[in-house]
Structures are given as C-alpha cells and as structure tokens.
Amino acid sequence: MLRLEDVWKVYQMGKVEVSALRGINLEIERGEFMVVLGPSGCGKTTMLNIIGGIDRPTRGRVIFDGKDITNYNEDRLTMHRRNNVGFIFQFFNLIPTLTARENVEIAADLVESPRDVDEVLKMVGLADRAEHFPAELSGGEQQRVAIARALVKNPPIILADEPTGSLDFETGKAVLKVMREINRKEGITFVLVTHNSAIAAIADRVVYLRDGKVERVERNLHPADPDEIQW
Ligand SMILES: Nc1ncnc2c1ncn2[C@@H]1O[C@H](COP(=O)(O)OP(=O)(O)OP(=O)(O)O)[C@@H](O)[C@H]1O
Numbered sequence: 288m289l290r291l292e293d294v295w296k297v298y299q300m301g302k303v304e305v306s307a308l309r310g311i312n313l314e315i316e317r318g319e320f321m322v323v324l325g326p327s328g329c330g331k332t333t334m335l336n337i338i339g340g341i342d343r344p345t346r347g348r349v350i351f352d353g354k355d356i357t358n359y360n361e362d363r364l365t366m367h368r369r370n371n372v373g374f375i376f377q378f379f380n381l382i383p384t385l386t387a388r389e390n391v392e393i394a395a396d397l398v399e400s401p402r403d404v405d406e407v408l409k410m411v412g413l414a415d416r417a418e419h420f421p422a423e424l425s426g427g428e429q430q431r432v433a434i435a436r437a438l439v440k441n442p443p444i445i446l447a448d449e450p451t452g453s454l455d456f457e458t459g460k461a462v463l464k465v466m467r468e469i470n471r472k473e474g475i476t477f478v479l480v481t482h483n484s485a486i487a488a489i490a491d492r493v494v495y496l497r498d499g500k501v502e503r504v505e506r507n508l509h510p511a512d513p514d515e516i517q518w
Pocket residue numbers: 298299300305306307325326327328329330331332333334482
C-alpha cells in the first residue's frame with residue numbers, strides 16, 4: 288500500500304550535513320502490523336514522518352496506493368494526511384481544554400467520511416470517560432483518546448511514534464493490545480516505531496533500522512499477543 292524507493296533525508300546544519308535516512312527501500316503491505324526498531328537517532332521518526340507526509344524526502348520517492356506523493360504541493364499533502372493517515376505520538380498531543388469526546392470530534396470534523404465518534408470511543412474502551420478532560424485521564428486513557436482520534440478519520444494506515452514511551456509496562460501493553468485489535472478487526476495497516484525491542488514480538492514484520500538504513504526485515508510467523516511480552 289505504501290512504498291519508499293531509495294529515500295534519503297539530509298538535514299543541513301550550518302555547514303554540516305546530517306544524513307538521517309540513507310537510501311531506504313521499504314514496502315508496507317496492506318493490513319500488516321509493522322514494527323520499526325532501532326536505536327536513538329537511527330532515523331525512525333524521520334522515516335515515519337516521510338511515510339505520513341509530514342515531511343518530504345531529499346531524494347527518492349514515496350508511493351501511496353500507486354500514486355507518487357513525493358512531489359505533492361503543500362495543499363495536496365495536507366489533504367492526503369488528513370484523509371489517509373492517522374497519527375499517534377509518544378506524548379498523546381491532546382488539546383487540554385477539550386474533553387475526550389471533543390478531541391475525537393475535531394478530528395472527525397476535518398475529514399470526508401469519518402466514523403461515528405461514540406463507536407470509536409467504545410472501541411478503545413473509553414465510552415464512560417468521554418466527558419473527561421485530558422488532565423482527568425490516566426496516561427493510558429489519554430493514549431486511547433489519541434488512538435480514537437486517529438481511528439475516527441477511518442484511515443487505511445495509522446502511524447505510531449513510540450506510543451508506549453511514556454507509559455508504564457502494564458499500561459503500555461494494554462495500549463498495544465487496543466492497537467493490535469483495531470489492526471486485526473478493521474484491517475487498518477499499522478506502522479509503529481520504537482527503540483523497545485520487546486515490542487517486536489507482536490508485529491507481523493519487524494524492520495531493523497540502523498544509521499538511516501534498513502539493516503534487515505524479519506517476518507513473525509506467529510506474532511505474540513501483547514499480554515505475553517515483557518520489558
Ligand atoms: N529537523 C532536524 N534537523 C537536523 N537534524 C535532524 C532533524 N531531525 C532529525 N535530525 C537528525 O537526524 C537523525 C535521525 O533522527 P530521528 O529523530 O529520525 O531518529 P530516531 O531514530 O527517531 O531517534 P529517537 O529514537 O531518539 O527519537 C538524528 O541524527 C537527528 O539528530
């Protein structure tokens with residue numbers, strides 16, 4: 288569903304060039320749960336931002352559903368992000384002055400064919416917390432709101448950047464379980480980036496990134512249930 292072809296990202300820092308991505312070739316399959324693993328600074332966030340159309344490559348191509356989105360102008364890229372990609376971040380990025388329901392509603396209002404807000408709140412187990420503000424919710428609950436906000440847009444792909452990075456172990460596993468369930472039941476493709484190698488076990492495929500390059504890709508024939516993993 289999405290392909291990176293020889294993708295490079297070079298940042299100019301004064302006179303110094305930093306090559307965050309150095310020739311990434313990667314095909315993301317429809318409906319898969321992909322985990323991208325690698326040490327800090329290897330380019331995970333940069334790659335995710337390019338996959339999601341938040342950022343553009345310096346060189347190479349990004350093909351989404353057969354369409355070359357590499358050279359989309361800002362407006363087209365915004366429309367692409369809005370309608371086709373859900374994002375989940377480490378620090379949730381909720382609007383503090385809006386309730387859980389309102390945080391989901393504003394995402395729904397932006398897209399052409401959103402899902403039902405109450406239905407997605409139920410899917411993430413937050414039906415009875417809908418009227419709470421983020422500060423009145425636990426970290427795990429806030430991340431569920433963020434998952435609902437991504438899901439309500441009804442996107443074919445959801446990208447998650449260290450989604451368990453600010454959660455304790457048990458809460459993190461519960462959040463992974465919700466994402467895995469949505470992936471399986473709704474057929475939504477997930478790409479999750481993390482430096483936490485324990486999470487690799489739940490993936491359909493694991494991409495090992497190192498120094499801006501794909502080191503190897505492994506397929507899990509029997510992905511573990513999030514309940515079974517430890518870190
Ligand atoms: N906007 C930027 N300007 C300059 N350099 C950048 C920028 N963004 C990232 N980099 C550099 O690119 C490299 C890759 O960064 P990136 O954030 O993608 O790595 P990461 O694997 O996600 O790391 P972490 O796990 O610590 O978040 C790093 O060397 C980083 O310093």
